[in-house]
Amino acid sequence: MTSHHLLPVHTGTVIEDDNLTLGQLCHACGVHADWVISLVEESIIEPQEGDEMHLWRFSGASLVRVRSALRLQRDLGVNLAGIALALDLIEELEQLRTRLKIMGHD
């Protein structure tokens, strides 16, 4: 028995695809809504549902993209067009790495 057994067990909720609002996404990433809107305009992240902002719903994957975008801008001074390009290339690279792994060449 370790002391871990004495700790309470926390039950979280899974962020399913397409259930984050703009406000939740901004708060989760610590960024301003204007900046997230500019990411949507650059099609760096794509909300599901409706054209109106209050109907926008984002996926859990958008969380990862927004935070990467933030770091690329802050750390490397990349502009939005550059961020869009970098994230697409990184994603493609990761898909290729996964495929290599599935083929057993990792």
Add this chain to the structure above:
Amino acid sequence: MQYKDYYQIMGLSRSANQAEIKRAYRKLARKYHPDVSKEPDAEAKFKELGEAYEVLKDPQKRAAYDKLGSNWKAGEDFSPPPKWDEGFEFRGGGFTGGDANAFSAFFAQLFGRDGFRPADQVPHGFRVRGQDSHAKIYIDLEDSIQGATRNISLSTPEMDAQGRVQIKHRNLNIKIPKGVKPGQHIRLAGQGDPGLGDGKSGDLLLEIAFNNHPLYRVSGTDIYLDLPVTPWEARLGAKIKIPTPVGTVDLKIPPHSEQGTKLRLKGHGLPAKTPGDFYVVLQIALPPAHSEEAKAAYQKMQHEFDFNPRVSMGV
């Protein structure tokens, strides 16, 4: 506290000019950026680099740092000489970028921390919800398939009343929901950064990643298994036992199977509303030919088959 050699971190000599410092930073930042780099210690290296650049790009901070002298070795136990910063104007707001939260104790001792407000200075009635915090956790494939409770340890930088940053370690027991996929997030309400004033705490967002498994690979909700089979099982067909994350199952290999043939067990992947599939990828294994009998068997095959696998190469 350990001395940090910022010039060494950036691969520069102490006489480097500002243009060289900027070039070195840009180059190393691209190399070690955690979003781009696959080097295992990229994140730590990147933080160290950001800290070094924060000091060396600012002529004031750099001059103060240089004044400590060049006799210190990286990692050496260090405490700043009295009044070492006399006459420099970077106290209180010399920060131009970077994530100051991540800087070392060495940096904080020399240059202070910006953007922090000790808890006891929050004006009365002031209320801000705490930031959501983020962490990545690694779980086993079995945890997702069966659901599990896992103990995770998190390190969070926190401020004490004097405004010093300390790394707080805490353990959390968390429930791994059944069917959670790599890349998905689990939100733990109220487990993020504490709020200011009467504000509520933020949430803790855990990004799920899977540990490498000795047998299985996961892609989305699908699971892959490389399965060694004999040449006769592949060619003649067979009913064999195979491992799956939920136990042994029977698998029928159809006759005329090839190396790399993919067989699908529908719905045996990760649990979900539409469960993923389990793929078996056949890997043909050749029996050894050490004994005379085995050699004779291979020789018999050689005579029986008119087989040239290089026919499409024209040889």
